[in-house]
Amino acid sequence: MERIEARAALLDMDGTLVDSTAVVERLWGEWADRHEVPRGSVLSVIHGRQGHESMAILLPERSADENIAENAGMLAREAVETDGVVEIAGAAAFVEALASFPHAVVTSADSPLLHARMGAAGVRVPEVAVTAESVRASKPDPEGFLLAADRLGIAPADCVVFEDSSVGIAAARAAGMRVVGVGAAAAQHAPDAHVADLAAVRVVPSGAGFALEIG
Numbered sequence: 001m002e003r004i005e006a007r008a009a010l011l012d013m014d015g016t017l018v019d020s021t022a023v024v025e026r027l028w029g030e031w032a033d034r035h036e037v038p039r040g041s042v043l044s045v046i047h048g049r050q051g052h053e054s055m056a057i058l059l060p061e062r063s064a065d066e067n068i069a070e071n072a073g074m075l076a077r078e079a080v081e082t083d084g085v086v087e088i089a090g091a092a093a094f095v096e097a098l099a100s101f102p103h104a105v106v107t108s109a110d111s112p113l114l115h116a117r118m119g120a121a122g123v124r125v126p127e128v129a130v131t132a133e134s135v136r137a138s139k140p141d142p143e144g145f146l147l148a149a150d151r152l153g154i155a156p157a158d159c160v161v162f163e164d165s166s167v168g169i170a171a172a173r174a175a176g177m178r179v180v181g182v183g184a185a186a187a188q189h190a191p192d193a194h195v196a197d198l199a200a201v202r203v204v205p206s207g208a209g210f211a212l213e214i215g
Contacts, residue, residue, distance in 0.1 A: 002193050004178065007158035007209035008102035010148050011126070013109060015047065015164030016182045017091040017198075018121040022084030027077060035059060048165030050108045050138035051075065075132075079112045082120035088182065090199030092123045097203040101210050104128035104148040106161075108138055128152060140167040142175035149175070160212060162198070163191070180214070 014020050032042040046054040051071035110132040118125045128151050135143045149156050161172035164182045169189045172179045181191030202213040
């Protein structure tokens with residue numbers, strides 16, 4: 001069993017707390033077809049990033065204003081199309097176990113989408129939530145994680161991030177934080193620890209903070 005001492009936990013949403021794969025792949029697949037971009041190319045880019053930044057990568061000739069406008073429509077659809085959104089195993093219990101300790105959600109979704117998906121999955125939304133509206137730069141930029149740490153009043157080195165995507169893990173690393181990778185794909189990006197899902201993590205009081213027991 002691995003044991004990681006921490007003072008705060010920073011949690012990604014999609015792929016970490018909730019499984020929204022069915023919705024994401026359906027809507028972005030439709031987007032790919034409309035713009036005649038191979039679906040495989042789209043799916044290789046979108047995970048962990050804000051939608052308009054994914055669009056900028058996939059359609060580099062388009063203006064930022066066009067991408068932002070189209071992404072707003074995409075987010076609005078995602079916030080109401082929650083069929084198939086489910087909890088990652090152990091997520092609800094894990095978030096409740098963190099209730100008495102500093103913790104936050106850090107997501108590339110906007111606030112309505114965060115609440116829609118967490119509600120659909122039955123996972124409590126942490127009081128501190130860093131969403132797309134909170135930052136200027138999307139993951140892999142570390143801004144979101146650093147902002148969450150600042151809002152919690154915890155030094156980055158004392159935070160542990162839970163992430164599933166390559167850009168999310170890169171963002172946590174750039175913020176100077178340790179990372180627990182969640183899900184099979186995360187293992188490919190050298191997190192400090194790895195779990196199949198959050199049922200494998202226990203939260204126990206320890207010293208000035210808490211310990212994460214993994215395994």
